[in-house]
Amino acid sequence: MPNSADAEKAVLGCLLLDSSKLGKVLETICSDDFYYQQNKNLFKLLVDFSRENKPIELLSVVQEITDTGKPDDYGGISHVYTLSDNVPSSEGIVYYSKIIKDKALRRSLIQTARRIEDAAIDEAVSTADLLSSVEKDVFEIRNEDENVSGIVPMFKAVSERKKTWKRIQSGERSEYIKTGFPVIDNHYGGWPRGYVSFMGGRPAIGKTMVATSMMLRSANIGIPQGMVSIEMTKGKLVDRMISSITGVSVDLLHSGDESAAEAFADAAEFLAGHDLYVDDSSTRISAVENSIRRMSRQFKCQVVWVDYYQLIRPDRRSDKVTADLDEISDRLRLIAKQEDIALVSLLQFNQLVDQNKVNRRTGIPAARMARGSEGVYLHAGLYFGIYRQFHYHPPLRVSRKPYRPDELATMFQPIELLCLKSRERAPRDIGLWTQLSTQRIWDPNDDGFVPPDWGDEIQSRAYSKALLPNPTTSSEDTKSDSP
Numbered sequence: 001m002p003n004s005a006d007a008e009k010a011v012l013g014c015l016l017l018d019s020s021k022l023g024k025v026l027e028t029i030c031s032d033d034f035y036y037q038q039n040k041n042l043f044k045l046l047v048d049f050s051r052e053n054k055p056i057e058l059l060s061v062v063q064e065i066t067d068t069g070k071p072d073d074y075g076g077i078s079h080v081y082t083l084s085d086n087v088p089s090s091e092g093i094v095y096y097s098k099i100i101k102d103k104a105l106r107r108s109l110i111q112t113a114r115r116i117e118d119a120a121i122d123e124a125v126s127t128a129d130l131l132s133s134v135e136k137d138v139f140e141i142r143n144e145d146e147n148v149s150g151i152v153p154m155f156k157a158v159s160e161r162k163k164t165w166k167r168i169q170s171g172e173r174s175e176y177i178k179t180g181f182p183v184i185d186n187h188y189g190g191w192p193r194g195y196v197s198f199m200g201g202r203p204a205i206g207k208t209m210v211a212t213s214m215m216l217r218s219a220n221i222g223i224p225q226g227m228v229s230i231e232m233t234k235g236k237l238v239d240r241m242i243s244s245i246t247g248v249s250v251d252l253l254h255s256g257d258e259s260a261a262e263a264f265a266d267a268a269e270f271l272a273g274h275d276l277y278v279d280d281s282s283t284r285i286s287a288v289e290n291s292i293r294r295m296s297r298q299f300k301c302q303v304v305w306v307d308y309y310q311l312i313r314p315d316r317r318s319d320k321v322t323a324d325l326d327e328i329s330d331r332l333r334l335i336a337k338q339e340d341i342a343l344v345s346l347l348q349f350n351q352l353v354d355q356n357k358v359n360r361r362t363g364i365p366a367a368r369m370a371r372g373s374e375g376v377y378l379h380a381g382l383y384f385g386i387y388r389q390f391h392y393h394p395p396l397r398v399s400r401k402p403y404r405p406d407e408l409a410t411m412f413q414p415i416e417l418l419c420l421k422s423r424e425r426a427p428r429d430i431g432l433w434t435q436l437s438t439q440r441i442w443d444p445n446d447d448g449f450v451p452p453d454w455g456d457e458i459q460s461r462a463y464s465k466a467l468l469p470n471p472t473t474s475s476e477d478t479k480s481d482s483p
Helices: 005-017 019-026 037-051 058-067 077-082 093-121 127-146 154-170 182-188 207-220 234-246 250-254 258-272 285-297 321-339 375-379 405-409 475-479
Strands: 196-201 225-229 276-279 303-307 342-348 380-387 413-422 430-435 440-442
Touching: 005 019, 005 037, 005 093, 019 037, 019 093, 037 058, 058 077, 093 127, 127 285, 182 430, 196 207, 196 321, 196 375, 207 225, 207 234, 207 276, 207 303, 207 342, 207 440, 225 234, 225 285, 234 250, 234 258, 234 276, 234 440, 250 258, 276 285, 285 303, 285 321, 321 342, 321 375, 375 380
Parallel strands: 196 342, 196 380, 225 276, 225 303, 303 342
Antiparallel strands: 380 413, 413 430, 430 440
């Protein structure tokens, strides 16, 4: 197996000459990166000495391994005495450490390749599971290369952060990734980078509609987006996005309407030119992790969506669904942090939402109503509950007669993002508008968009400004049955 005995001896010898270099070494390697067991044991001993504030020098080390009664575990006394004989200075210690790391990575690759070979021969392992496992193993080796030591001195953390501040001030980097909706971005800045955020709702409330609208608007301003879609096929996602772009219901396309077909064909070319990526095949958490990492690293996605959280399957099921979901939310949180992206997962609320009433409005979600998991609330950087008032309280015409569902689907309806948690900004509910027939979402600040006047039907602080009387609305319009 790949190794370098000389490099291992050089690092240990350098440390015996100058123990102040240990911090530099730990930024590159750990004890498991040593190939020879006696060198591994010696390095662990030096690290332990440092933690216990013991002097790292030849005499103290020799005394310690002598006292253990097992000097052969460290290569013997003579081995320790000769370590620093051929080291001219400690200045090359980082170079030697990198050699050790390189050999360790090569050994990991060889061991992984052997496991892959064994698994590939085993016909009981499905090809899909095999490919997912291979990707996971390779990503773990890469992470091992990139994230060796989690401990850095504060002066280094401050120095790195000052560089980040300059990038933020120059516009090269942002801690928040824009959603494409000004009413959200003006307050929250966008999705917080390095966190997993959640958007929850009951079935048919509009979760995927909000997600695809945000993906489109954000991609339209040059922010690559990805989605791991467990619930919906990629074809259905394309239909929804095209319908949103054209303002034409997909039902018209299916009915053979030629003008709808032309509009969809033109919009398809437009959609294909955006940095949007979708995976509708991954369901297990390991496969979902691999897909997210590929979207981040290979396709430079800054926001990756998961639709939806409770549909992710654990690699190994436990006896408790809650424990499985908590582990999944924790793994999503770690991916967002490691990849430095905004990870947004949709989720379903439990049935308690349907009975929850706040200020005479039924169906208001609460933070701890996510189906099956407490981890959502604990790990969320930003957490919205989607609420569509007309789903629970259908409006009435001026004549007090209800609208037919197909009529209401063509009208502008309120759809709210109720803030259930915000780590970095003051919580604020967001009021948007939707047209269900085309799966479109509008920001009240969109150019040319005139928010409808539903009179006293809407009672929500999220629309305190959007519902002010619109001077462009004619008196005839306000008298009609249709807002």
